[in-house]
Amino acid sequence: KAGVTQTPRYLIKTRGQQVTLSCSPISGHRSVSWYQQTPGQGLQFLFEYFSETQRNKGNFPGRFSGRQFSNSRSEMNVSTLELGDSALYLCASSRQGPYEQYFGPGTRLTVT
Amino acid sequence: KQEVTQIPAALSVPEGENLVLNCSFTDSAIYNLQWFRQDPGKGLTSLLLIQSSQREQTSGRLNASLDKSSGRSTLYIAASQPGDSATYLCAVRNYNTNAGKSTFGDGTTLTVKP
Numbered sequence: 001k002a003g004v005t006q007t008p009r010y011l012i013k014t015r016g017q018q019v020t021l022s023c024s025p026i027s028g029h030r031s032v033s034w035y036q037q038t039p040g041q042g043l044q045f046l047f048e049y050f051s052e053t054q055r056n057k058g059n060f061p062g063r064f065s066g067r068q069f070s071n072s073r074s075e076m077n078v079s080t081l082e083l084g085d086s087a088l089y090l091c092a093s094s095r096q097g098p099y100e101q102y103f104g105p106g107t108r109l110t111v112t
Numbered sequence: 113k114q115e116v117t118q119i120p121a122a123l124s125v126p127e128g129e130n131l132v133l134n135c136s137f138t139d140s141a142i143y144n145l146q147w148f149r150q151d152p153g154k155g156l157t158s159l160l161l162i163q164s165s166q167r168e169q170t171s172g173r174l175n176a177s178l179d180k181s182s183g184r185s186t187l188y189i190a191a192s193q194p195g196d197s198a199t200y201l202c203a204v205r206n207y208n209t210n211a212g213k214s215t216f217g218d219g220t221t222l223t224v225k226p
Contacts, residue, residue: 033213035216042216043201044216045213048213056213058213090156099144100146100161101158101214102158105155
């Protein structure tokens, strides 16, 4: 069974630009969560989607948004990028019930 | 608000030693607790999942325990090997009407010396 995939793996953007990251969950998993990982703040929860609905949202500004499609694939968007948005963005998928999370390899975003 | 603490932040042991990593959480109303390992620059690999109703889980040389009443979990690694060198993270998933979200500790960075 294929694991969680994330594209692109690496991104370099300039301040003020916007970016879209993609996550394809494990087949059969309908829950997708997004996390931001930085050396200073650790792993922080961004949002969780289930069946195309956002169920939970972390403490991030409105510049961070996401969506989920009918095939459970998810995208997150960051608008008006800031230097502090440089991070490893991780997505995790899980099946309802046990909610054991499986992570993708992450997208390394660098904002210059 | 759930807070998760992992102590120690770093640990260095000689190969073959048994060791224990600790995870503490403040809100005992949890749905599950999951242990992960992360290699530098990589994603997280799931090691063990303990549901709220369980006390421990085992996989090979790894054993994780959960004590909700004291807000603690431990990850026991037997006969450590250099390949075990990584950062170990615990994540607590709280329960609410929408099955919650996960809160992560900052991790314990383990170095196993040959």
